[in-house]
Amino acid sequence: MNGIVLLIIGVAALVCGYIFYGRWLCKQWGVGESKEATPAHTMEDGIDYVPAPAPVLMGHHFSSIAGAGPITGPISALKLGFGWLPCLLWIVIGGVFFGGVHDFGALFASVRHGGRSIGEIISENMSKRAKMLFLTFAYLTLILVVAAFASIVAGTFGATFTEAGAVDYAASEGNARVAMVSLLFIVIAIIFGFCVYRRNAPMSVASVVGVIGIVVIIAIGMNFHPIYLSSTAWMWICGLYIAIASVTPVWILLQPRDYLSSFLLYAMLALAVISVFIGHPSLESLPTFTSETCSTPIFPVLFTTIACGAISGFHSLVSSGTTSKQLDKETDAKPIAYGGMLLECVLAIVVLCAVAGYANANGGDIGVGPTVLFGGGIAGMIDPSHGGVYSVLNTLLVLTYSSFCLTSLDTATRLARFMFQEFWLDGSKGETPENVTGYKKVLSNMYVSTIITVLLGVLLGLNGYEKIWALFGSANQLLAALGLLAVATWLGNIGKNNKMFLLPMVFMLVVTICSLIINTKTQIGLISAGGADWGPYVQAILGVLLVVLAVVLAIEGISTISKQKKTAAK
Secondary structure, eight states, rough: BBBBHHHHHHHHHHHHHIIIHHHHHHHHHHHTOSOOOOOOHOOOOOSSSSOOOOHHHHHHHHHHTTTTTTHHHHHHHHTTBOOHHHHHHHHHHHIIIIIHHHHHHHHHHHHHTTTTOOHHHHHHHHHHHHHHHHHHHHHHHHHHHHHHHHHHHHHHHHHOOOOTTOOOOOHHHHHHHHHHHHHHHHHHHHHHHHHHHHHHHHHHHHHHHHHHHHHHHHHHHHHHOOOOOOOOOOOHHHHHHHHHHEEEETHHHHHHHHHHHHHHHHHHHHHHHHHHHHHHOBBBGOOOOOTTTOSSSSSHHHHSOOOTTOHHHHHHHHHIIIIITSSSSGGHHIIIIIIHHHHHHHHHHHHHHHHHHHHHHHTOOOSSSSHHHHHHHHHHHHHHTOOOOHHHHHHHHHHHHHHHHHHHHHHHHHHHHHHHHHHTTGGTTTTTTTTHHHHHHHTOHHHHHHHHHHHHHHHHHHTHHHHHHHHHHHHHHHHHHHHHHHHHHHHHHHHHHHHHHHHHHHHHHHHHHHHHHHHHHHHHHHHHOOOOOOHHHHHHHHHHHHHHHHHHHHHHHHHHHHHHHHHHOO
């Protein structure tokens, strides 16, 4: 099949899903029926609860949920030997009926619960025990995300050193460019936020100036990049940055940075689509279903490998953590959450085409890193000669990749801070960080919770998060299953149709449990063989605990939904 045909079919299916299925979901849930203002208005505090114009919030939401996921997920699936057809089907079907419903439902439910997280929704609609289990699990997962994304960012910023300990400037120049542009990006984001929210600059004018500013800082960074630091040094700098970003009012940094970052992603997406039409890559270099050498079972591995491009538990934390606190109107939820998820699916489909383009140009070989496959695939389709255009485009694509890792990193840190604070507070009693005393007062303080979160994330990133990263795919999809479960129980409690959640929820629970059992058996085998370090032991223990967690919460959820059905029958 030709890449152009693949792209057109995939995008057409996603557009139809947004228009027809998205409209049906709004009717079933009663989106827009409430006459009350959103929490961004009723609870506005100038820090976390700040109403944002739909385009700005779309920029934040899309930038936060995208990150590296829709790029690395499809690439990892193809490298495992899964063919392009199962990847495409999961991206489209998963996006429309699983991920879109999950993200949209989590945002809508959070808005109707005062901008509170999935954990609080679980507490109110299931039990406090379920809430504590969920928050503990979600927090630990976010720590792993912070560690991983901080390492990725530090790796794309860090210099290469010779054996003598000197900086290899030639090998480090690309990373230095990315680091310089990223630092300048933070500066223009702060200026943008100040002009829009404190000087009431028109959004249209500010956006045009902001885009021009992005072009200017890219030009500066490409030609002036004097900072050459080690990856370890950048890890601690990233830690300092996310610590500040986590407690800074969202209008200063989070909203403007993510909004401006979204223009990079839109540009990258447009460039990728153009490259497909220019290069029209054939998918014959990739297997259609599975490769002859593929020894990995499609079920359940495909469904934990491609997450952000289909359904990802991290999205429910973003929807109910930061986005719900900034939603200006309830009707904005569909384009931001459901539309944002499907736009991410478009990116995942483009990634399949980019890998095909790279494979066509390299004899079917895709045994290189994700950034090389993605950036090289797109740039190579536009400039097959690998000349100056290829070099510039490839650098810009790597810059965009790194930018979204940084965006997801500071969002994940803020979310982890929310989770840590909520763990010590009883929402049913109206407890807040301001009205509690004793140890709760200390541990629910946003500065204390941020410092603990950042230290745990950075230290794990510096000491081998890769040893337990294999658990992330399963843990992330367990979050998705629990997010679906939480929204389903709430909708059932208020008498709304929740059937669209039940099949995705059961499927993701089965996927998660099967994946965890397979991984745990693998880790036990490594331990039994002898010579294993701490990684397999931690993975085996956590794997068992996650299975228990999934079963306990599933029983609680099924019990709640069963009671709802009995009540409705009466």
